[in-house]
Each structure stands twice: as C-alpha cells, then as structure tokens.
Amino acid sequence: MTQHLRAEIDQVAEASIAALRAPSILNTQPWRWRLAGNHAELWADRSRQLDGLDPDGRLLLLSCGTALHHATVALLAAGFAADIARLPDPARPDLVARIRQGQPCPPDNRLYRSIYRRRTDRRPFSDDRPSQAVLDELRAAAERHGVHLHVVRDDQLTAFASAVAHAGDVEHGDARFRDDLLTWTTRTREDRDGVSARSAVPAVRRTIAPRDFELARPAALDPGPGTDRGTVYAVLAVDAEEPADWVAAGEALSDVWLTLTAGGLAASPISEVVEVVAVRVALRRLLGGVGHPAIALRVGVPVDGIDPVPASVRRSGTDTIGPPGQ
Ligand SMILES: Cc1cc2nc3c(=O)[nH]c(=O)nc-3n(C[C@H](O)[C@H](O)[C@H](O)COP(=O)(O)O)c2cc1C
Structure with missing residues (x-):
C-alpha cells in the first residue's frame, strides 16, 4: 500500500x-x-x-x-x-x-x-430569542443539503404545541411505542447507547414539553431557571419522501445543530410529530407548502452561566468500525 x-x-x-x-x-x-x-x-x-x-x-x-x-x-x-x-x-x-x-x-x-460540545439540551432556554441573523444562518445550513428550515410563526405556535402534545398522547397509549421507549431507556452500562435519566429533565411549566421518556428512574438533569420564552421551534422539511430525503434531512440536522452550537445556542429535537402519521400529515398542512416534515427542533439561548449537559454515551470504534464484510 x-x-x-x-x-x-x-x-x-x-x-x-x-x-x-x-x-x-x-x-x-x-x-x-x-x-x-x-x-x-x-x-x-x-x-x-x-x-x-x-x-x-x-x-x-x-x-x-x-x-x-x-x-x-x-x-x-x-x-x-x-x-x-x-x-x-x-x-x-x-x-x-x-x-x-x-x-x-x-x-x-x-x-x-x-x-x-454539542448536546441534546432538553432544559428550558432563556427569555432571549435567537437573532434573525442566526436563524438565517441555520436556514442556509439546511438549504446546503436541499432541506428547508421553517421557523414556526407565532400564529402557528398554538397548533404546533397541540400537535406535539397529541403525538405524545398517542404514543403513550400505544404498546409498540412504549416498548421502544422501555428498551432504549433501560440499556446497561456495557451497551453504551440509549437515553439515560442524566440527560432528561423533570416536568416544568412550559409551552412545549420535551418527550416524556417514561423513565424508570427520576429525570436527573436540573431544568434550571429557564422559561423557554425566547425559544424558537423549527421544522426541517424535505421535498419528497424517499430514503435519499431522510439521509439529506439528517445531514441538514447535523449541519444546523453544529452551526447553532458554534454560535452559542442549544437545541433538542422533537420527533414525535413525525413519528405519528396523522400528526405528520396535519403538521404538513399546518405549515402549508414547505414540504414534508422530517423532524422538528427547539432552538434557544442557554440560560447564562448554566452548566453544560453531560455528554451521553457512545459505542466504541471497535464495536462500530471494522473491515468490509463484517
Ligand atoms: C432523528 C432524531 C430524533 C430525535 N428525537 C428526539 C426527541 O423526540 N426528543 C428528544 O428529547 N431527543 C430526541 N433526539 C435526541 C437524541 O435522543 C440524542 O441525540 C441522543 O440521546 C444522544 O444524545 P446527545 O444528542 O446529547 O449526544 C433525537 C435525535 C435524532 C437524531
């Protein structure tokens, strides 16, 4: 060689x-x-x-x-x-x-x-709203992958919040959804994957609550004093519903998330709204012509001086990277 x-x-x-x-x-x-x-x-x-x-x-x-x-x-x-x-x-x-x-x-x-530095930050963000210049930068990051970033407008927020809440209700009433949550919130230390109580926040008053993981142990991340008053909700939308579109949506999500992290902002995805088919269809109608919703995201300014969210676990290179054919 x-x-x-x-x-x-x-x-x-x-x-x-x-x-x-x-x-x-x-x-x-x-x-x-x-x-x-x-x-x-x-x-x-x-x-x-x-x-x-x-x-x-x-x-x-x-x-x-x-x-x-x-x-x-x-x-x-x-x-x-x-x-x-x-x-x-x-x-x-x-x-x-x-x-x-x-x-x-x-x-x-x-x-x-x-x-x-990037983390899924489920805590309420501060009263300050991300600037229009940063939101434009995030829109450009998504468009680099042919994906559209739609910021939920104030007049759409109530309907968007109802869609998130309804999706959560549907999922908690469905054994198949609950099985997935149970499997991936009860992984062992050796598995090095799944969601742990360390990254989940207890319920606090806020317009849109993050996913309820139905954890066996209490959520351990202090929500802090944030209010989410400045938080922006965005939907990444694609033009078609083919595998290539989901890959592109993932590339866009990463680009948007790393870009906002570099700009001192924080985020957490909201995918319930695309997991429940009826809600996904309703969301598409609500947003009117921006494309097929691929994932939603809350984006905000972290509360001043708040501790970073602990890093979540990952599998090792030995488990995930290898020669061809294995
Ligand atoms: C496609 C996708 C969907 C996700 N959906 C949600 C979600 O609905 N709610 C949530 O709190 N986090 C969601 N997440 C965040 C993951 O739970 C998180 O990336 C994972 O637990 C690893 O943690 P980290 O992002 O802090 O490294 C999602 C992430 C991806 C990539």
Whole structure:
C-alpha cells in the first residue's frame, strides 16, 4: 500500500471515529462503518431500528445522515473536502454512503469543535430569542443539503404545541411505542447507547414539553431557571419522501445543530410529530407548502452561566468500525 493511500484511509478512519458522536433517535446509533480500500462505507444497522416509533426507518436514515455529515466536518477540519456517493447501490439499500477523501482545502475547525460540545439540551432556554441573523444562518445550513428550515410563526405556535402534545398522547397509549421507549431507556452500562435519566429533565411549566421518556428512574438533569420564552421551534422539511430525503434531512440536522452550537445556542429535537402519521400529515398542512416534515427542533439561548449537559454515551470504534464484510 502506498504512503498516499495509507494517509487517505487514516483520514476517513479518523472521520468515522468523530462521527460516533453524532446524535441519533433514542441514542440507538444505528450505523456501522466499514473501512474498505481508500474509502469508508456507512451502513444502516437495521437491528437498531425502532419497530414502533420508526417502522419505515426514516429516523434511522436521518440518524445515519447526521453521522455522515459529522464525518464530512471531520475531514474538512483535516483539510479535505469529502467525496461522497449517497445510497450508491440500489441492490444494497442499507449502504447509506461511500465516503472518500476529496480535494485538499483550507482546514476548517469551526464545526469540528462543535462535534464535541454539542448536546441534546432538553432544559428550558432563556427569555432571549435567537437573532434573525442566526436563524438565517441555520436556514442556509439546511438549504446546503436541499432541506428547508421553517421557523414556526407565532400564529402557528398554538397548533404546533397541540400537535406535539397529541403525538405524545398517542404514543403513550400505544404498546409498540412504549416498548421502544422501555428498551432504549433501560440499556446497561456495557451497551453504551440509549437515553439515560442524566440527560432528561423533570416536568416544568412550559409551552412545549420535551418527550416524556417514561423513565424508570427520576429525570436527573436540573431544568434550571429557564422559561423557554425566547425559544424558537423549527421544522426541517424535505421535498419528497424517499430514503435519499431522510439521509439529506439528517445531514441538514447535523449541519444546523453544529452551526447553532458554534454560535452559542442549544437545541433538542422533537420527533414525535413525525413519528405519528396523522400528526405528520396535519403538521404538513399546518405549515402549508414547505414540504414534508422530517423532524422538528427547539432552538434557544442557554440560560447564562448554566452548566453544560453531560455528554451521553457512545459505542466504541471497535464495536462500530471494522473491515468490509463484517
Ligand atoms: C432523528 C432524531 C430524533 C430525535 N428525537 C428526539 C426527541 O423526540 N426528543 C428528544 O428529547 N431527543 C430526541 N433526539 C435526541 C437524541 O435522543 C440524542 O441525540 C441522543 O440521546 C444522544 O444524545 P446527545 O444528542 O446529547 O449526544 C433525537 C435525535 C435524532 C437524531
């Protein structure tokens, strides 16, 4: 193997390691990386798909999309563009992407630093509203992936809040949804995945409550003094409902989230509204012509001086990154 090829593999291997920090639905981390020749393959891991919450695998592909974008950010920090073939083989639909080191470019660390600072922050945010300039930046980040970011307008907020509440009620009344929550909130320390009580907040008065994980143990993250009065709710929407659109939505979610983290903001996704089909359809109608909702997100200014949210667990590279065919 030439020195040159070795260096290429090292860069994509490094990128796949950074991508392990990507966010995923219920922290399922439904991906596998395979290092092959001078490129890496990102595979969807169907054994980690949620039967109740995500029977079509939309959120699974969205989660793989966040990992793919994280990898491109890591390559960019090393001074290379990413050369990506998305869903390159129709005969193997779980092969999400093939990624290789592209042209050299000036190293860009801005979003790379956010990979390690980003958290799902479910606490109420402050009274301050994210500025219009930042929201425009987030819209541009989504559009880079052909995905539209729609900020829920004040006159749409009550209907949006009802949609979130209704989706939560439907899910808590359905054994299949509850099974998924139970499985992924009771993982062992060795599993290194799932959602733990350390990242969940107890119920407090607020317009839109984050998902109730029905945890066996009390939610342990102090909600702090935030009010959510300045919080902005946004929906990422796609033009079509194909696997490629969910991957793109995941890349956009990652880009938006790392961008807002770099700008000192915080966020947490709201995916209940797309998990329940009737609510997803109603949300599409409510937003009127922006496309198919892929995921919603609350975005806000963290309360001044508040502690960072603890980092959530991840599986190791040994468990998720390997040679081809395994
Ligand atoms: C597709 C997707 C859907 C998600 N849906 C929700 C959600 O509805 N509610 C929530 O509180 N967090 C949601 N999350 C956040 C994950 O639970 C979180 O990324 C994961 O637990 C890892 O934690 P971290 O983001 O702090 O690293 C979602 C994340 C992704 C990528």
